Amino acid sequence: MITTVANILDLDELSGAELVAGGGGLGNTVNNAALMEVPDIFSYVDKDNLLVTTLYPISNDEEAKRDIIPKLSELGLAGICIKPGRYVDKIPSIMIQQADELNFPIIQLPEDANLSNIAVGILEISLEQHIRTLDFRNRVHKTLSKLFLNGADIETLVNSLADMVEHPIILLDDNANMMYVSKDLIQYDVDIVKGGMDDFIIQINNRIYNRNSYIKHLIVAGGTRFGYLILLGKNMRQKSMVMAIEQAAFLMAAAFYRIYSILEKERSFQDALVRDILAGRVQSNIDAINRAKTFNWRIDFPQIMMAIKIISDNEEDMLKSYEYILDRKVIERLLDRRQIIDRDSIKVAYMDGMIIVFMGAASMRDIKRESIEIAEVILDELGGRGRLSIGISNPVLNVEEFPTRYDEVCSSAMIGKALNGMSSINHYDDYRIFDIIMSVRDRDVLRKYVEDQLGDIISYDRTENMNLIETIRVLIDENLNMKRAAETLFVHYNTLRYRVGKLRELGMDLDDGTNVGDISIALSIYLWLVANDDWDI
Incomplete structure (x- = not known):
């Protein structure tokens, strides 16, 4: 819970106080109080402070009275408490007018108000809120840390966080593709529209969430950006929520890093199998099928192979793009999300400066046409990463044909080097010559x-x-x-x-x-x- 100007009005120390202007700002956050003891107060106050004053420092300065409300509002102060009577007979009308225009609350204090007691009362309520925020942050950290150390997966961490903050959670990858949503969102259609400067518009059914109605935190570890953790809600200014999402993002980054470390080891063994298959060292369909099961890869014949070549003179950027596609499983997620091919029928590997995609084609009626359509879907997804050439092989009918079809798919992909314009899709069957x-x-x-x-x-x-x-x-x-x-x-x-x-x-x-x-x-x-x-x- 955040402390607002409306909450401050309920303090015993403000008994008899009256809101005289700026009622539209009653929801402004208050994190501390400041006493005005000098005319040039602006260097001594911070955002969300509530200023308490008799206006004595500027009581004889009409220009300062005209300037103080706009300047305090511009600095982001929560409002001002003024005790008239001793140094000013009443609160100047220009200040009342400006406060109403700016939704900047002015609270008129009674003549017997003790300014020091008011400041202490505001400070106490702010400290209590800060302590509650720290307790909540520690609870989030302790709960998620325990789950992480016990080997919980990322989906479990997302749902646990949603339960603690009592708000829906969305986890996006670095390209704003949805990876996980908390269980309270599973039944809804969630759409993400990426704007500029890492901003998103989130639509859930017919409800729109802009950046004022969610908290977003980047997930990064080891210099690698893994994505964004997003907490949805009506009022996302609570410091407790911000601190909770920061703690969760830190642990999510650690979880991602752990997963990718495991995947890196798994990938080296997987790549060894792929090399054996493409080099003709696996000569039995049964042997290939059984070894592939270790990597959750179901090899059904016929198979189709695609080679994706990024054509660029900048080798560093090219390798980063390949790494991103592999690490984030962009192709597997894309085809699974579009329900084009079952996830376990797809395998993606990096070989000879290209991404090689294996996919089962047993369910395809027109293998050539449908494989070209799949390549078009992939090209549309990856097109933002530069000029691409996608080669497609003829069908692989058994494990012994993999080496020949691999030569075909590599040749087809390399054709794009000769085409200086746009990206291209080249099926080897079109080049039987x-x-x-x-x-x-x-x-x-x-x-x-x-x-x-x-x-x-x-x-x-x-x-x-x-x-x-x-x-x-x-x-x-x-x-x-x-x-x-x-x-x-x-x-x-x-x-x-x-x-x-x-x-x-x-x-x-x-x-x-x-x-x-x-x-x-x-x-x-x-x-x-x-x-x-x-x-x-």
Whole structure:
């Protein structure tokens, strides 16, 4: 409970006192009292103080009387108690008017009021409240610490905190995605809208909570931000609630750190299994299925593999993004939340500078189409982390096919390096010519063919960054339909016409079917060479 101006009016020491202005501020918090003994009092008071005075220091200064109420209000004081009679006959009307306009309470004290006793009374009630706040903080700390030391999970900590503070609790990750809610919110639809400066708008059914109706605390440990702990309520100014959420956030951070330490060890063993599978060292379906169960991974065939490549020159930022996606289980949570694939049918690992996603496809009717749709969902979720290339393999029908499909998915993901514009999704089945290209042992022959057909365009793209290679790819995919190609590229039709004109200037004849066929083959060779680091882009 907080102490307000209304509470102070109930003190015995203020018997006979009367609120004469600023009634809209009766709910202002009071944390201490200050006596006005000097004219320039502003340097000696703090926010939420209640000033007690006879106005003696400014009794003969009309300008000071006009200025005092606005200045005290600006400093965030709770209000002012004035004892008229000895130094001022009555409280000046200008002060009454200003106080009403600013909702700044003025309490008129009776002539026999003892200012020192009033200040002591306010201090006593503030100290009692402070002691209750400390007791509550210690109870929260003791209860949650005991649960933490006994190995309680984060969901248990969230529900225990909600029970103690008697308010709903929400736990968000660092990207404002919901991780846990207290049990009193489970039955409701909770939506989080992230604003600027770490602010959120929270909607529960039809009720809106803005930053004035919740307390938010960052959860951080070891330099890592894990998310936000949020306490909902009508009046979130209580110091006890603030201190409780601070204590809880500290213990939540420790719990997260403990979990991630365990996951780090588990991940190293999991990655070893993934490497064995991708290298062909696990040759039995039964062996793969049984070993995967250790990591709550259900391997059903057919499987689909995706490779997610962040294309960036800033390696540090790229690695941080990969770490975030893995540590927060962003992909697993996303697909589980959308009810696209069961959580235990998904496994995500980091291999060879990419994130590799395994997922069961037994329930998919059209595996290629549905896997591309899933990739689009992932791309939409991760798009804010930069330019992405997502490669998709053909179905894995048994454990022996994993190494081949892994090569496919890596090649598909690396195609994005050659496309200088937007993020891309590339299914290996759309590049079946790669199997033929791989059979050509003389890479110089392949490079010369690309140079003859696309050399000028590649060079122009490198200097002018007009995305001509990507434009060619989309035009071919859309059978040279300019309207559909412009829509796929997300550019204006006239922009595409300009690019096509530039392609013609650089020697490409789009009206010659044979030439278009040669260009299509050269483009596939170029993408394959880039994917295999055999072309300097």
